[in-house]
Amino acid sequence: MLTLTCPVCGVTAEETEFHGGGEAHLKRFGPGASDDDFEDYLFMRENPRGVHFERWRHAYGCGKWFHAARCTTTLQVFGTYAAQTYEPPKEICDKITGERPGWSWRLFK
Amino acid sequence: MSDPVTALNGVSSDSGIATITGVPLQGMITLRGDLSAAAVKNAATGVAAVDMPGQGEANCVENRGICWMSPDELLVLCPYETVAANIEKMQQTLGIQHALVANVSDARASFRLGGPRAREVLAKLCPVDLSPGAFTPGMFRRTRMAQVPAAFWMRNADTFQIICFRSQARYVFDLLKISAQPGSEVHLYHA
Numbered sequence: 649m650l651t652l653t654c655p656v657c658g659v660t661a662e663e664t665e666f667h668g669g670g671e672a673h674l675k676r677f678g679p680g681a682s683d684d685d686f687e688d689y690l691f692m693r694e695n696p697r698g699v700h701f702e703r704w705r706h707a708y709g710c711g712k713w714f715h716a717a718r719c720t721t722t723l724q725v726f727g728t729y730a731a732q733t734y735e736p737p738k739e740i741c742d743k744i745t746g747e748r749p750g751w752s753w754r755l756f757k
Numbered sequence: 758m759s760d761p762v763t764a765l766n767g768v769s770s771d772s773g774i775a776t777i778t779g780v781p782l783q784g785m786i787t788l789r790g791d792l793s794a795a796a797v798k799n800a801a802t803g804v805a806a807v808d809m810p811g812q813g814e815a816n817c818v819e820n821r822g823i824c825w826m827s828p829d830e831l832l833v834l835c836p837y838e839t840v841a842a843n844i845e846k847m848q849q850t851l852g853i854q855h856a857l858v859a860n861v862s863d864a865r866a867s868f869r870l871g872g873p874r875a876r877e878v879l880a881k882l883c884p885v886d887l888s889p890g891a892f893t894p895g896m897f898r899r900t901r902m903a904q905v906p907a908a909f910w911m912r913n914a915d916t917f918q919i920i921c922f923r924s925q926a927r928y929v930f931d932l933l934k935i936s937a938q939p940g941s942e943v944h945l946y947h948a
Contacts, residue, residue, distance in 0.1 A: 656828055658812060662884045665901050708901040710827035 650718070655728045657710035669703035672715050673735060673754070697721055699744055699751045701736060704728075717744060761837070764866040764926035773937030774874040777930065780867035780918065782837040783820060786844060789830045790856030797831075800850040800858070804843040805833050815897035815910040817918075824897050824910065832908075832920075837862060866926035870933060871916040877945045878937045879909070879917055888946055903932050 650663040659665075671693050677685040694700065700720045705713050713731040717740050718724060726747065727740040736756060744751055751757065761782060769778040786804075790797045798809050805823045807816040815824040817834060824832040835843050840860050847858050870879060880887040882902045892898070894911040901907070902921065905928060909919040921929045 659898070661900065665884055708906050709899045710830075712827060 650723045650725070652704060652716055652725060653728055654706040654709060654712070655714050655730055656712040657706065659706070659709050661709065665706070665708045667705045667707040669705055669713065672701035672703050673756075694754060696753065699726070699748055699753050701753060701756075703731070719748070761863065764923045765930055768930060770930075770934050770937070773878075773934065773939050774942055775870055775872040775878045775933075775937040777933045777937060778869045778871070779926075779930070780869055783862065783865075783867050784835040784837040784840040784843070785860075785862045785865055785920075786833040786835065786840060786847070787826075787830065787859045787861050788833055788847065788856065790851075790854065792829060792831065794854055794856075796851050796854040797856055800847040800856070801831050801833050803850050804835055804839075804846055810897070813897055814895055816895075817910065817912065824908070826897075826899060826908070832861075864923055865920050866923045866929070868919045868921075868930065868933065869912070869916060870919060870937075873915050873947065874937070874942060875915050875917055877943050877947075878933065879919075880945060881936045881943070882932055883907070883909075902929060905929065 651660060652663065652666055653660040674689065677689040698719055698721060700718060702716050702718065703713060704716050714728050715731060716728045717726040717736055726744045729737050729740060741756065763779055763782055765779050767779055788797065788801055801823050802809055805821050807818055807822055810816045810823050810825045812825055816822055820834060820836055822834040826832050840862055844858050844860060876887045876889070883900050885898055885900050886892065894913060897908065897910040899906070899908040905921060905925045907919055907921045907929065909917050912918050919929065
């Protein structure tokens with residue numbers, strides 16, 4: 649079972665108290681963007697086996713959004729961090745590097 | 758003027774391994790804003806007459822208290838009849854501070870779950886570690902109770918107070934009753 653810690657209220661709970669919000673760190677391509685960029689933004693998602701970054705909402709708790717870095721095969725959670733950021737914090741990337749050397753995910757490695 | 762009543766109008770059950778009691782009308786005021794602002798803190802403590810709780814905590818005395826709901830939300834408890842006056846008072850304390858004060862007394866239902874088996878009755882319904890070492894009086898937890906949102910804290914060593922939405926009061930009461938049905942002890946926290 650996936651156990652997440654909400655970085656906003658500090659509660660550690662299993663996944664049914666949260667709601668998944670899909671892939672993290674999407675860059676929006678809106679009006680004026682090329683059709684290819686817009687298509688990628690709307691439809692193209694990572695589906696990795698291993699390290700993954702996601703958005704989650706503490707739906708039954710404080711109600712706030714946050715980010716989680718986890719492994720899709722082992723459900724190991726490398727860390728959770730604030731929603732108000734464009735990239736994972738360094739300590740979480742370092743932790744993933746320690747656990748899964750050579751990982752990469754979109755632009756991050 | 759119609760008489761206000763609680764959702765299940767004074768329901769209770771003590772036939773099982775824990776007692777379940779509907780809490781009489783309870784004044785509840787939602788206060789949202791920057792909880793680090795002095796005006797927001799004073800607005801809450803001024804009407805509840807208890808200290809400001811820390812993150813994930815509740816300070817409650819009888820039917821007054823403050824519950825920490827999220828980093829920008831408090832639930833202020835007070836006697837039902839005093840809600841209107843208290844909202845007035847809170848708004849005066851807040852002044853120009855950006856905040857929301859709303860009377861949610863009639864939007865919620867509240868139950869008390871008591872007895873030495875109360876922990877395990879609730880633990881069957883919520884994905885929360887309710888062992889005596891992990892959840893103690895003073896702590897406040899918003900979570901899921903079977904299929905609906907709920908929040909609870911401990912009034913003393915073996916009494917929980919649970920708050921849920923009023924429209925779900927019957928569901929929550931029935932859930933608690935089933936979870937406390939005779940013979941359903943799991944001996945998780947007691948021999």
